[in-house]
Amino acid sequence: MSATIMTGDREDFVPKLGRIRASGGKASKRYLGKLYAKMEKARPGVFAAKGKSTFTGKRIGRGSAHATAHRAFANYRARRVTVKMRSVRLGGNGGPKAQAHLYYIQRDGTDREHGPGKLYGPEHDDVDGKAFLAKGEGDRHQFRIILSPEDADALSDLIDYTRDVMAGVENDLDTKLDWVAVNHYNTDHPHTHIILRGKADDGSDLVIARNYITSGIRNRAQEVATLELGPRHDIEIALQRFAEVEKERFTPLDRTLIEKSQGGVVKLDRAASPFDRFQLKLMRARLRRLEAMNMAARTDGEWTLAPNLETALQEMGKRGDIIRSMHEALGKDVSPAQVRVFGNGNAPNRLLGRVAGYGAIDDGHDKRFMAVDGADGNQWRIESNYEPGCAPPVGAIVEIEKSAPGPKKSDRTIATIAKKSNGVYSDDLHRQFDSSASTEYRFAHKRRLEALRRAGIVSRSQDGSWRIPQDFLERTQSYERARVPARIRTLSWVAIERLQEARAETLLDDFVQSDREAPGVDRGFGAEIRKAVTARRNWLQGQGLLNTTDQAKIDRVRLRALERTAMNDVAANFEEKLDKTFTASAEGQKIEGRYKRPVDLPQGRFAVVEQAREFTLVPWRETIEKRCGLEISGVMRRGRVSWTFGRQKGGLER
Numbered sequence: 001m002s003a004t005i006m007t008g009d010r011e012d013f014v015p016k017l018g019r020i021r022a023s024g025g026k027a028s029k030r031y032l033g034k035l036y037a038k039m040e041k042a043r044p045g046v047f048a049a050k051g052k053s054t055f056t057g058k059r060i061g062r063g064s065a066h067a068t069a070h071r072a073f074a075n076y077r078a079r080r081v082t083v084k085m086r087s088v089r090l091g092g093n094g095g096p097k098a099q100a101h102l103y104y105i106q107r108d109g110t111d112r113e114h115g116p117g118k119l120y121g122p123e124h125d126d127v128d129g130k131a132f133l134a135k136g137e138g139d140r141h142q143f144r145i146i147l148s149p150e151d152a153d154a155l156s157d158l159i160d161y162t163r164d165v166m167a168g169v170e171n172d173l174d175t176k177l178d179w180v181a182v183n184h185y186n187t188d189h190p191h192t193h194i195i196l197r198g199k200a201d202d203g204s205d206l207v208i209a210r211n212y213i214t215s216g217i218r219n220r221a222q223e224v225a226t227l228e229l230g231p232r233h234d235i236e237i238a239l240q241r242f243a244e245v246e247k248e249r250f251t252p253l254d255r256t257l258i259e260k261s262q263g264g265v266v267k268l269d270r271a272a273s274p275f276d277r278f279q280l281k282l283m284r285a286r287l288r289r290l291e292a293m294n295m296a297a298r299t300d301g302e303w304t305l306a307p308n309l310e311t312a313l314q315e316m317g318k319r320g321d322i323i324r325s326m327h328e329a330l331g332k333d334v335s336p337a338q339v340r341v342f343g344n345g346n347a348p349n350r351l352l353g354r355v356a357g358y359g360a361i362d363d364g365h366d367k368r369f370m371a372v373d374g375a376d377g378n379q380w381r382i383e384s385n386y387e388p389g390c391a392p393p394v395g396a397i398v399e400i401e402k403s404a405p406g407p408k409k410s411d412r413t414i415a416t417i418a419k420k421s422n423g424v425y426s427d428d429l430h431r432q433f434d435s436s437a438s439t440e441y442r443f444a445h446k447r448r449l450e451a452l453r454r455a456g457i458v459s460r461s462q463d464g465s466w467r468i469p470q471d472f473l474e475r476t477q478s479y480e481r482a483r484v485p486a487r488i489r490t491l492s493w494v495a496i497e498r499l500q501e502a503r504a505e506t507l508l509d510d511f512v513q514s515d516r517e518a519p520g521v522d523r524g525f526g527a528e529i530r531k532a533v534t535a536r537r538n539w540l541q542g543q544g545l546l547n548t549t550d551q552a553k554i555d556r557v558r559l560r561a562l563e564r565t566a567m568n569d570v571a572a573n574f575e576e577k578l579d580k581t582f583t584a585s586a587e588g589q590k591i592e593g594r595y596k597r598p599v600d601l602p603q604g605r606f607a608v609v610e611q612a613r614e615f616t617l618v619p620w621r622e623t624i625e626k627r628c629g630l631e632i633s634g635v636m637r638r639g640r641v642s643w644t645f646g647r648q649k650g651g652l653e654r
Contacts (some may be wrong), residue, residue: 581615
């Protein structure tokens, strides 16, 4: 639309009207920029252009509009819910890890009757986990969520609560969600583990906004809990605040005291209102508690805080968490004074011990630990990362050494490429270095670099390449040592009581023959080892297998003959159970069949491999456990089987 305005016989101007709500083209924007510049020059600071906001990407994806929308309950009186949520990629070996996570959250001892966890979904109380994983086989990622309501015991039904929360999440994300969950009652606070498929109802990848992950789902969970139980009353809030007074960890009260302090000295002012009097009473009570813990001192109405107050309380909190986790793993058989963490500076280089149980370090990341009764009289918590079915059973005897891992093969490859490229690694450089490397293989190196970037070892450039430091291999080695602080070797898969009269060579025989004192102290497992060595010596003498005329010497030839007889007895027992014929394996023989299960004997752990009418027992290896129930094949070489499972990069996987 245009119009012409005339003044007499002269045309002044012809305005051209653009589209409705159009902001104009480049010329108009340049004109507005000049106009604002002149206005700012006339009145500095009044018409200044607003700076560009930094892009964070936190609102990309579904649910960003609902991240802070639940303001009605997002206040101090809302029922509190702790929520942990993370996205896990399923590429590469993500499938087996997803299966392992599902197995882990359904482990024994997690329900009310200390049995296995029960898997449920949006509509059904009993869900097939294998079918759920099969549906998500091609998914790019999945979400893992932990819901831990502070008042879980007061909720009428944790299953209904979880379904209500996930229904609200569906509404926020505007898509139907496919999920399964397990309730855990094995901790002080009942909580729920949820596995959410990374697919929307239209088949696209489910992308959730980062701000919804960090706060939106928590707001939704708190809203559902508050709707059922009602807002927290003043007395509940007050009791919760008073509970902080006796905590042996860093609390919000401690942070308030540090903020009020000047040069480490706290001077409490007079209270001007009832609420101030309440706060003042809390702080005085907490200061008296800190004084009893030698972390604060009172002089002339003032309190001097310990200079390392925050760090010391945080360490005490970690110590308390460790002891609680050991209690959960071992029950009442925990002595807090003897609890130690292997990998700390005070840990020995080598430790002999007995497996006493297993527990969780971090449920969200499936981090587990092994509880060990050490021969030194202490109870050790040792981080472990066994695949399902591979961990030594309770009662097994293990040797733990401080880890000294060498650089990974992928780290060496990255370092070699970076050395030839002035400290730079990229996908293109890797392709030039190794033209046979597959896309997935190169992507695995990028995943490794991303983990190292989070650890502060490497940096990523805007073009997608990576800057690799000169001391890359040394730093990755230190990183791995901190991440996996211990190497665990199983010395006996059966309890020490079964070794005393075992018709096989055992770890006790070395102490008997060398006539050296068994390791450990005269209490706990150390005392049991010494008692077992004495019993083993007496049994060997009774069988005529120990010559003590000059120096203790065991007749190993006869002992190995007894071991073969014992294995034949075990095989005969299996023949009766399986109704199949036992076939002994020989050097160079090909082993084929279906791997059924492991069996633990004083001689070690063996794998039961079955064929149609016969079976064999061969030394077990961790690499075959994930193929339980499947056909496997290998060749017996020097007392162990070299297994062949399929072709991968660089040859056969063994």
